[in-house]
Amino acid sequence: MQADFYLLETGGPELALAPLAGKVLEMGGRLLVVAGEAGARERISQALWSAGAESFLANGIAGGDHDARQPILIADDVAPANGARFLALADGVWREPGEGDFDRVLLVFGEAERMAARETWRLLKAREGWQCRFFRREGRKWTQAG
Numbered sequence: 001m002q003a004d005f006y007l008l009e010t011g012g013p014e015l016a017l018a019p020l021a022g023k024v025l026e027m028g029g030r031l032l033v034v035a036g037e038a039g040a041r042e043r044i045s046q047a048l049w050s051a052g053a054e055s056f057l058a059n060g061i062a063g064g065d066h067d068a069r070q071p072i073l074i075a076d077d078v079a080p081a082n083g084a085r086f087l088a089l090a091d092g093v094w095r096e097p098g099e100g101d102f103d104r105v106l107l108v109f110g111e112a113e114r115m116a117a118r119e120t121w122r123l124l125k126a127r128e129g130w131q132c133r134f135f136r137r138e139g140r141k142w143t144q145a146g
Contacts, residue, residue, distance in 0.1 A: 002103065003124050005117055005134045006142060008110040013040070013090040014047035016108060019142060021048060021057050021072055024086045032084035032102075033059075033074045035091045041074045044090060048072060094120040 008016055017033065024031045035041050041061055048057040060066060062075035073082040078095050080087070080102070087097055088106040092113030097105055109117045124130045135142045 001097075001105070001130050003105045003107065003130060003132045005121060005132065006106060006108045007114070007117075007134070007136055008108060009137065012043070012110075013108045014043040016137060017044060017088060017090060018048060018051040018057060019140065020088060020106060020108075021059075022051070025057065025071055029086050030070075030080075030082050030084040031072045031086045031088060032078070032080045032082060033072060033088045033090050034076065034078055034095060035074065036076055036093060037091070038076075040091060041076065045074050092117065
């Protein structure tokens, strides 16, 4: 299992997720985005819809009639109703994915969640079968650090 840690030094997850979601879709994948607060889920949804003039990222908020058809589903829990193999934890809070549910987990966190992210890194590095990577944002791109 791959766990990628994305540090937000400025801005919120709604701005940072578009390039990550775009990459998942380019690879033919589906993404489940999880955020605990309803307002955050709505902001993320709107940001993805307006990601660019030619590159909006179609998505839906979980609980609708067509969850299974959404390429990007935004929810408050880690149940991949859209068949996603990629999970983005957009509020910096680690949630344990179900056994075999995902191939890759993206933990997007800011300064307030930095200590918790470090603890999650240590926990996952100690587990057999987990690989961890750390990314920083440089301009509009994410680059692997360290």
